[in-house]
Amino acid sequence: MKFKGVIPVAGFGTRFLPITKAQPKEMLPVIDKPVIQYVVEEFIDAEIDNILMITGREKRGIEDHFDKSIGLEMLLKDAGKDEILKKIEEISNISVFYTRQKDRKGLGHAILQAENFVDGNPFITHVGDTILIADKNPLKELMEIYNKHKKPVILFERVKKEDIEKYGIIDGKKISDKLYKIEHLVEKPKKEEAPSNIAIIGVYLFDSKIFDCIKRTKPGVGNEIQITDAINLLLEEEDIYAYEYAGNRYDIGNPYLWLTANIEFALKREDLREDIVKFMKNLNL
Numbered sequence: 001m002k003f004k005g006v007i008p009v010a011g012f013g014t015r016f017l018p019i020t021k022a023q024p025k026e027m028l029p030v031i032d033k034p035v036i037q038y039v040v041e042e043f044i045d046a047e048i049d050n051i052l053m054i055t056g057r058e059k060r061g062i063e064d065h066f067d068k069s070i071g072l073e074m075l076l077k078d079a080g081k082d083e084i085l086k087k088i089e090e091i092s093n094i095s096v097f098y099t100r101q102k103d104r105k106g107l108g109h110a111i112l113q114a115e116n117f118v119d120g121n122p123f124i125t126h127v128g129d130t131i132l133i134a135d136k137n138p139l140k141e142l143m144e145i146y147n148k149h150k151k152p153v154i155l156f157e158r159v160k161k162e163d164i165e166k167y168g169i170i171d172g173k174k175i176s177d178k179l180y181k182i183e184h185l186v187e188k189p190k191k192e193e194a195p196s197n198i199a200i201i202g203v204y205l206f207d208s209k210i211f212d213c214i215k216r217t218k219p220g221v222g223n224e225i226q227i228t229d230a231i232n233l234l235l236e237e238e239d240i241y242a243y244e245y246a247g248n249r250y251d252i253g254n255p256y257l258w259l260t261a262n263i264e265f266a267l268k269r270e271d272l273r274e275d276i277v278k279f280m281k282n283l284n285l
């Protein structure tokens with residue numbers, strides 16, 4: 001069975017204005033790569049190379065990034081800059097499909113735009129502004145669970161109480177070490193009303209049954225078609241699992257987390273580590 005990849009990138013980066021006024025938040029750099037490239041590379045590493053991005057206005061920079069840049073490639077070749085040339089060619093060799101979400105009606109509505117592309121196959125949706133770094137690729141783990149149970153599965157993380165209202169929250173029963181069976185979901189509840197602190201982190205494995213549920217979903221929080229509400233409808237028909245993510249997660253739409261991601265990634269780079277450490281020691285805070 002061939003899994004497809006769906007990356008919604010249509011959302012405004014309101015937490016990061018004004019830089020996101022004309023630039024997609026997914027194009028923000030973490031060191032020298034845009035966030036979206038980390039996400040695409042995670043799919044490629046999981047051997048999912050059939051990828052659709054759900055874009056919107058102001059998101060053209062993403063398409064340009066994955067396009068071939070003949071002039072630049074020739075320039076690098078002539079200058080003998082083989083190492084960077086290889087990197088640039090690798091990016092443009094990735095084949096990505098695009099479709100626009102013409103009305104911004106929420107994440108559920110964005111995912112619905114993938115129905116024709118998915119064409120009856122199971123697929124993984126991964127929001128385009130989050131980088132996941134773990135020992136094992138979490139997309140591979142989701143596929144293993146799907147292959148075993150043949151049911152949708154979504155990634156979760158436990159979050160701090162004060163962060164609960166930023167997420168879709170899961171009420172479920174633990175069935176093994178990191179696996180839960182979902183009973184109900186609530187989109188962005190108040191912390192006093194939340195059934196748990198188990199948060200959806202924007203990575204979902206669905207099959208095409210989700211599309212009918214999205215079509216039946218009424219506008220919810222923020223007057224948007226929420227994927228969380230569509231999953232609740234799907235729960236009336238079948239079991240859905242939630243799997244605990246164990247690794248680092250960088251939600252780049254948040255300026256503080258974007259900055260800390262850059263520092264952490266720089267500390268992992270041989271060519272930057274020493275200078276960064278020196279810089280930080282000299283800050284004398």
Ligand code: G1P
Pocket residue numbers: 011107127166167168169187188199200201202226227228
């Ligand atoms: C969306 C989902 C929410 C999920 C979150 C993860 O919210 O609606 O359920 O927890 O992504 O990033 P957004 O962040 O787009 O408001």
